[in-house]
Amino acid sequence: MDSPTGARPIIALRGVSKTYWRDTIEVPVLAQLDLDVADGEFLALMGPSGSGKSTILNLVSGIDSPTAGRVVVAGVDLGSLDQAALAAFRARHVGFIFQSYNLIPVLTAFQNVELPLLLTGLDRRQRKQHVLDVLGIVGLHGRSEHYPRQLSGGQEQRVAIARAIVSDPSLLVADEPTGDLDAASATEILDLLGRLNREFGKTVVMVTHDPRAAERAHRVLHLDKGVLVESVRRDRP
Amino acid sequence: MTRFLPFILRSTLRNKRRTVLTILSLIISLFLFCTLRTVITSLAASLESASTARLITRRSTSLTFMMPASYRDRLAQIPGVEDVAYMSWFGGVYIDERNFFAQFAVDPVRYLVMYPEYRLTPEEKETFRRERTACIIGEKLARKYGFKKGDRITLRGTIFEGIWDFTVCGIALPATPDLDTNWLLFNGEYLNQRMGDFGQVGTFVLKLKDPSRAGDIARIVDATFANSAAETKTETEKAFQLGFISMLGNIQAVIYALGSAIVIAIGLVSMNTMMMAARERTREIAVLKALGFNDRTVVGLVLAEALLITLVGGLLGAGLARLVFAFSNFNAGGFFQQFKVTDGTLAQAMGIALFLGLVSGLAPAWNAARLRIVDALRHSG
Numbered sequence: 001m002d003s004p005t006g007a008r009p010i011i012a013l014r015g016v017s018k019t020y021w022r023d024t025i026e027v028p029v030l031a032q033l034d035l036d037v038a039d040g041e042f043l044a045l046m047g048p049s050g051s052g053k054s055t056i057l058n059l060v061s062g063i064d065s066p067t068a069g070r071v072v073v074a075g076v077d078l079g080s081l082d083q084a085a086l087a088a089f090r091a092r093h094v095g096f097i098f099q100s101y102n103l104i105p106v107l108t109a110f111q112n113v114e115l116p117l118l119l120t121g122l123d124r125r126q127r128k129q130h131v132l133d134v135l136g137i138v139g140l141h142g143r144s145e146h147y148p149r150q151l152s153g154g155q156e157q158r159v160a161i162a163r164a165i166v167s168d169p170s171l172l173v174a175d176e177p178t179g180d181l182d183a184a185s186a187t188e189i190l191d192l193l194g195r196l197n198r199e200f201g202k203t204v205v206m207v208t209h210d211p212r213a214a215e216r217a218h219r220v221l222h223l224d225k226g227v228l229v230e231s232v233r234r235d236r237p
Numbered sequence: 238m239t240r241f242l243p244f245i246l247r248s249t250l251r252n253k254r255r256t257v258l259t260i261l262s263l264i265i266s267l268f269l270f271c272t273l274r275t276v277i278t279s280l281a282a283s284l285e286s287a288s289t290a291r292l293i294t295r296r297s298t299s300l301t302f303m304m305p306a307s308y309r310d311r312l313a314q315i316p317g318v319e320d321v322a323y324m325s326w327f328g329g330v331y332i333d334e335r336n337f338f339a340q341f342a343v344d345p346v347r348y349l350v351m352y353p354e355y356r357l358t359p360e361e362k363e364t365f366r367r368e369r370t371a372c373i374i375g376e377k378l379a380r381k382y383g384f385k386k387g388d389r390i391t392l393r394g395t396i397f398e399g400i401w402d403f404t405v406c407g408i409a410l411p412a413t414p415d416l417d418t419n420w421l422l423f424n425g426e427y428l429n430q431r432m433g434d435f436g437q438v439g440t441f442v443l444k445l446k447d448p449s450r451a452g453d454i455a456r457i458v459d460a461t462f463a464n465s466a467a468e469t470k471t472e473t474e475k476a477f478q479l480g481f482i483s484m485l486g487n488i489q490a491v492i493y494a495l496g497s498a499i500v501i502a503i504g505l506v507s508m509n510t511m512m513m514a515a516r517e518r519t520r521e522i523a524v525l526k527a528l529g530f531n532d533r534t535v536v537g538l539v540l541a542e543a544l545l546i547t548l549v550g551g552l553l554g555a556g557l558a559r560l561v562f563a564f565s566n567f568n569a570g571g572f573f574q575q576f577k578v579t580d581g582t583l584a585q586a587m588g589i590a591l592f593l594g595l596v597s598g599l600a601p602a603w604n605a606a607r608l609r610i611v612d613a614l615r616h617s618g
């Protein structure tokens with residue numbers, strides 16, 4: 001099956017269902033869902049609260065598993081991986097960007113960004129080089145020794161983005177990355193995500209409620225009652 | 238694992254006050270543990286150094302009563318007894334009551350022969366035998382007060398009244414380091430003379446030809462003086478000391494019970510700390526896992542944090558006990574020959590710290606491994 005943009009898909013969901021149980025009541029969230037995301041695509045997911053947007057991100061990034069169906073990311077069928085292999089998969093392929101940043105408060109910006117590199121074979125000098133590089137990319141050279149509480153929300157989110165890209169994953173998943181930010185900071189963050197997508201070829205899957213955020217995407221999908229509907233498609237530059 | 242060290246360190250310092258309090262309670266409890274255990278090892282050490290080859294004969298009624306010096310000849314005739322010397326507890330005060338050390342008036346010739354483990358030169362022994370007011374002091378006593386040969390030591394008698402001047406003629410070196418040398422010996426003839434030839438002594442020391450016959454000979458000795466004006470009680474030197482520190486078994490039981498109670502209490506404290514610390518960080522652990530930290534790494538981090546806290550506490554507590562007792566020369570007013578925190582005690586304390594770390598880290602580590610990322614990220618806002 002071809003991906004909508006014609007490029008090789010980095011994400012392929014096939015017949016994916018997800019059902020939660022609240023006590024004994026079944027709560028179906030996703031049913032028989034198909035989705036392809038092309039390598040290098042910037043995709044926005046929109047939809048009402050509770051429609052299952054975060055659930056899709058969780059499945060794609062390998063922190064949750066479907067009730068039925070297959071999730072293939074970067075050529076790997078996630079259903080075939082055990083806990084440790086999934087962790088290794090995330091370390092290698094996925095960069096997470098959360099709404100509330102989720103930085104470790106007792107670590108400096110530098111140390112937060114360094115965390116994913118602790119799992120690699122890089123030595124201290126190499127790690128330092130990588131961390132300073134990505135802090136440069138997100139425009140925070142001078143802030144490496146700052147603690148999260150010493151940074152503004154926008155700066156915190158940029159540290160989080162630096163942490164997400166420091167190990168050079170091909171896929172960035174962002175769950176309402178601008179949800180906690182003022183308009184100016186939100187614009188900065190969206191600019192940054194756009195740049196990472198254009199200049200560094202990162203595939204971005206972003207959940208958002210903000211139409212202006214969605215404007216940055218090549219494609220906007222609306223999720224409602226378990227169905228994905230394409231609303232916008234722009235040509236990639 | 239060293240690359241994770243800064244992270245582990247930062248984590249323990251997250252709630253500084255709580256971590257410091259936990260470490261403090263660990264320090265105190267392991268210090269107490271070391272102290273209690275050293276009571277046991279010190280008592281055991283003093284028994285170790287006591288001889289079974291010598292018998293002590295004293296009055297059956299009480300240590301404080303004396304008996305005729307003339308018993309010596311009858312004791313010496315008992316088969317199996319090689320030599321007999323007398324020693325009397327003097328109980329004088331040096332300057333004031335706090336300066337407690339043992340003083341004995343002893344047989345000026347035979348006593349030194351019977352205790353070869355205290356080393357003296359032939360000249361020192363000769364002077365001791367010859368000079369009425371000569372005294373020999375142990376090395377430890379000499380060090381404690383800076384006494385040198387030729388110094389004068391003045392004691393105020395309590396049992397034997399008056400002022401007693403002695404001149405140090407020799408300083409005895411212990412053959413083995415566990416021997417106590419916190420004492421003073423002086424010529425028993427001098428005591429006898431000043432007491433108007435009263436002819437009384439406190440105890441006799443009997444050297445045996447065959448230590449394995451100690452029990453038999455002790456019974457023969459006591460039978461010899463049965464129904465006399467001064468009945469005797471004879472036991473090995475070891476048993477004699479055991480009498481001093483009687484009920485050693487009970488002491489041990491009490492000490493072990495106390496030690497266990499302390500360790501359990503502190504175990505609960507540090508367990509609580511680790512649980513609280515981990516609960517507050519559920520979300521962070523979920524984030525680490527999302528970033529690709531696998532369950533083993535996360536478990537390792539949580540355990541390492543618990544171990545860091547308990548091992549630091551253990552190291553400081555046990556180390557402090559060792560240093561404090563080494564430098565303060567503590568001996569409970571002379572009750573212990575030496576009060577030294579042994580390597581074995583240190584090792585046990587560290588073992589306990591290790592155990593506490595593992596136990597208190599176990600539940601949070603287990604929770605961290607089990608933690609589902611999505612749940613943790615959804616809930617704790």
Ligand SMILES: Nc1ncnc2c1ncn2[C@@H]1O[C@H](COP(=O)(O)OP(=O)(O)OP(=O)(O)O)[C@@H](O)[C@H]1O
Pocket residue numbers: 020021022027029047048049050051052053054055056612615
């Ligand atoms: N672990 C869970 N247990 C039970 N129900 C769950 C669980 N996770 C999600 N749900 C339910 O699944 C549905 C989809 O949740 P999801 O978080 O994916 O929605 P969302 O589209 O991201 O919503 P929002 O815009 O509010 O973030 C919701 O009804 C939610 O209550």
Ligand SMILES: [Mg+2]
Pocket residue numbers: 053054055175
């Ligand atoms: Mg959501």
